[in-house]
Amino acid sequence: xxxxxxxxxxxxxxxxxxxxxxxxxxxxxxxxxxxxxxxxxxxxxxxxxxxxxxxxxxxxxxxxxxxxxxxxxxxxxxxxxxxxxxxxxxxxxxxxxxxxxxxxxxxxxxxxxxxxxxxxxxxxxxxxxxxxxxxxxxxxxxxxxxxxxxxxxxxxxxxxxxxxxxxxxxxxxxxxxxxxxxxxxxxxxxxx
Numbered sequence: 179x180x181x182x183x184x185x186x187x188x189x190x191x192x193x194x195x196x197x198x199x200x201x202x203x204x205x206x207x208x209x210x211x212x213x214x215x216x217x218x219x220x221x222x223x224x225x226x227x228x229x230x231x232x233x234x235x236x237x238x239x240x241x242x243x244x245x246x247x248x249x250x251x252x253x254x255x256x257x258x259x260x261x262x263x264x265x266x267x268x269x270x271x272x273x274x275x276x277x278x279x280x281x282x283x284x285x286x287x288x289x290x291x292x293x294x295x296x297x298x299x300x301x302x303x304x305x306x307x308x309x310x311x312x313x314x315x316x317x318x319x320x321x322x323x324x325x326x327x328x329x330x331x332x333x334x335x336x337x338x339x340x341x342x343x344x345x346x347x348x349x350x351x352x353x354x355x356x357x358x359x360x361x362x363x364x365x366x367x368x369x370x
Contacts, residue, residue: 211230
């Protein structure tokens with residue numbers, strides 16, 4: 179359509195439904211363009227502009243406009259759907275990251291608790307080992323002390339026994355010849 183109705187003109191006519199307001203004006207403008215502007219003659223004389231649009235061309239214009247609106251609506255729907263999917267994907271990713279962070283923090287807490295418990299047990303085992311070493315050393319020392327006391331007591335007893343023997347020998351040596359008596363109190367028989 180060179181200088182006739184464009185698809186935009188047809189779209190304006192279609193958008194203004196009814197004959198009130200601008201809709202009637204466009205229908206009137208269309209009639210002027212179709213039949214020419216010379217005295218509003220119907221079929222009389224040649225129109226001044228290009229050939230008027232045929233019914234097929236008008237239908238094709240409406241069809242093109244409808245197709246463009248359908249394509250635009252479809253593109254808008256696709257865009258909105260993509261935006262919703264993107265928003266949902268972002269929300270799911272954030273939720274997943276939150277879960278991962280919570281899980282990692284939970285595992286870190288468990289590991290920290292195990293590590294602390296291990297440290298406490300290690301310290302208690304070291305304290306127990308030190309106690310065992312100390313106790314064992316004290317027991318050994320006590321046993322050695324008792325053995326020393328026993329040895330000293332035996333040494334004292336042997337010294338006393340030796341001292342008694344020496345005293346007895348000294349006394350017997352000082353008395354001269356000694357003759358023992360029988361336990362019933364009589365002198366032992368001797369050959370003298």
